[in-house]
Amino acid sequence: MNETIPLSERPAVRDRLSTRIIASSVVALVVVLSMIVWTLWLSWQLEGAGGAINDAGSLRMRANLVAVELAKMHVLPGGVHAQRARDQITIQDGILAQLARGNPARPLFLPADPAVLAQMDEVLRIWRQDMTPTALKAIEGAGSDAYLRVLPEFVFQADKLVRMIEADSSSKTSLLRLSQSVLIVIACIGTLTMIYLLYLWIIFPVLRLGEGLRRMAAREFRVRLPVDTHDEFGALATGFNKMADELEGLYGDLEARVVEKTAQLAAQNRELGALYDMAAFLNQPNEIEEMCRGFLDRVMRQFNAGGGTIRTLDPTGENLNMVVSRGLSDAHGRAEHCMKADGCFCGAATRSGGLFIQDVHNIPVPDQFQCSEEGFRGLAVFRIQAQKEVLGSYSLHFVHKLAFSADERHLLETLGQHLGVALENRRLSAQARQLAMVQERSLMAQGLHDSIAQSLNFLNLQLQLLDQAAARSDLAEINGLVPLLRAGVDESYQDVRELLGNFRSRLGQGDLLSAVEATVSRFRRQSGIEMMLITDGLAGAPLPPEQQLQVLFILQEALSNVRKHSHASRVEIKIENRHDFRLYVSDDGVGYDPEEVASRTDEHFGRRIMHERAQRMQASLELQARPGGGASVTLLLPASARQAA
Template identity: 45%
Template structure:
């Protein structure tokens, strides 16, 4: 049976467990928020009513204080300020202030009593107080003061009644607040119990049943099935579990066969991987091309149990296919096929057509000659050898019995053919690189010989001609002048030869550039008597050996130029090795005119050789010099051009 397949289950929104949980949560949250909001409203009203009681109670004190100030004839401005504060408080009580908060209860008795208090203040108490304040006659002023004192108890009694009414309202609200808080507690307990029950009913129960079913199945009870009691996600999950159990039960019947099949396939894959790893490791080694091909063929024949095999390399210029190595093939067949055209046989045709597999030569065209069949082989498999997507040859496997090449084996042999091609191409590139390196070094050697020794020999040839002329004229004085020049020319040529031989024999010991450079400077001092000092700065990573050798050659050539041309008394070398690498050689010699050097072009050998070596490093090379001011040679190798040592 195949695994469960088909469209995914889709449930209506009303039957989804997530919808019920969300609805229950929203309902409980709404009730909770409503209860909390109502308790907050009651608390806010109680706070505002308490502030109103305080303000109303302060009116009584202010009334008596106003009477005392009028009686003691206080400053008029102070009394006017007191009257304004009184009006402000009455106005706050009337209109309320939500920010503080401060407001009176909205009941009708409280509002009517507040209006009565405000009316008595405006029509009696405030009027009498202002008359007392404005009256100048003492007798009338006393009469008005007596009237104010007479009406004051009535006004204070109205305030007391207002405070009493507010307190009654606040007492009722306090009772409601406590009832709401108690109800909220019981509602929370009820909601918690209901939530626990619903969680058990909707989640815990189905999960427990699912866990029990899984536990039974883990004990090899494949007959276990879950009851489908709901139409929500757990119902769908129970249905899927039952279908999975049906599938597992059916698969279990053929499990041994499937395990054996998978095991055999896994062993085959492991064998392929080990073969690929072994041959790839061999091909990665430093072997000659013939050795690579022979080791490759032997391992492939052993892996495929072949009775014979060949590896042929293609010559693209002549379209010939040459047998490089062979195993299990007679010398007669090798003699006939050691060099064939690509269309002469199946091994050659594979270079154009791709893989060629012959299971039975008897089923092939009997009008055509097949040398493999004449050798007694029954089956044949030929694969291309590829390098950079280009065919460079083919390899063949010959079987004495019928042999079927599976798709996995075909894929393996194709991959190994590419690996062999890459290995052959790498060996060719290595050989070309060595040839190129030797050619470059020979070119530099030839340049050095031509541009130094040849010039010295030319000078000696000229002096010899002059000597012959002097001898013919028997000019002894001129001969005495020419002889030292000949000796000096021979000595200089000898020193040039020794220096060239020394430079081209130079090799780094243990990749220690610093010690080799110090040795070069010390040898330069011994040979020339010129004082030289070298300074190393930085602790960067060492250069790659090939880069270190080029830097050493540039230093030797720079010191050679100092010896030949600078007539210096001191040379300073500074090596800075950080992320970038730089070499600076400075002498205090005669210097030269850079414009004249540029006019000579390539005639100045030493500078050109240093420039070529700097180009090999992909480094910047700079020369600064002025007549009488010495010369500075600078080499800078940037971090992106450095090779890892």
């Protein structure tokens, strides 16, 4: 989360590091620019003085040229030399005028020295008052002697002007060099000063802050930074010190917190270990009494209890029956083997939840309460429940005062829930076994009724007829009844052997093919009927043993019907185990009329048994037949109904 720094903690504008850096940079810039402007001005002055020296030096040459032209006029008379003399005078007037007023564009100007300006006035006066009039007169024919007499003075004054300008330029050149030297010194000093200031203002505070962070990373939480400025680094140092204060406070009791957390983790690991050990034990296939005894032993050992009991509610919910007791006397077990649910602390905990008694001697207890008489002072009772159903309670007895933490109480309550789930699973498993036994007995009874009972009924009728024939001494009828009795006994014997073989059938994973082959071989041997078994090797995923057993029972029942009713000479069996599982049994016997069989009141129980077994494995069973055309049985187990093997 971004937090805004309070205004009171921000440095003032005048104290900010940025203000100082900008101010020092501006001062350095002003000084440097001033020196540069000064040196540029000196250079410009020197350049103008150089132009003035050139023009002032040309004054002497122009004056001498005028004298030369005047002299040529006397030697070679003519107007050409006179005109040249006038041109030189005009050029000289222009040079003097330009020297007097200056020309910044060239540049050209005289130094602002009063002596130089006075000398310039003197040179100008001599030229205009002495030199120019005498030259003009000489051009007109007066002669050049007068001009030549004043020429040396003019040359002298012009030379003096040049020397004065040169002297001024020399002084300005020295001043320019001095200024450049000063600029170099200023640049060096300014650079060193800026380096020092940057080190003092930025580098040193950063190094000091980095050192503080390094020591802080080394867990020296007592380190503090000095706050000797009011700029940004001062604010950083203040923030660092506040952070150090907070970290020192946080880590001050870190060791105690680590010890406390380690103890908590150790306790949680013990609780998890106890829960895991208890869950692993309760999942073992032990009997209820042995399971309760092992549960109680582990809980007592975990919490150093001197005794304990496990009690369950009877179906009415009024009485508590003791399942096991540990560490208690036989008299205690006999006295409290069966108690009213509202007559003891265990019953109170069963109805209202956990109960904790630190010292039983400090509370009024029932007369029949045995715990205090056996030296126990502390008592803790917890519910045994599965989901929302309360199954009973278990108690722990202690020779010392009871002192449980909230975590330990929660663990004991959780253990009670684990025991409740285990007891409920045992009850559900027993009910499932009982239901499976009832269903199997029902199928067994139907099989007996369909086979042996009918055979015995037939034998009973034949015996009655035999008894009547014997009473009449009808030997012929007796001789006719005896083969029927022998055939009935043989049929009953075959049915018994077949039923016993079916009841002994047990399959493991992948044993279906071998069991089918054994059944077919036995049927071929007993009936003498030609058998054809066609399979794909059952290469697909195997069926679980329960579904394999149901398939085998349906096959045995179908073959039993073939043997009893079909009068077939050939039976074909096809088994396919692919995406779906399919069993097909057909014979070439006499067949039957499905409508006629369905309308009979004495329906054949074999058909019903096969349908019930198919429904149990969520498969479909189809029976087809026609009189004189044989019969077939098709069992189809779709992939959606296959169970994992």
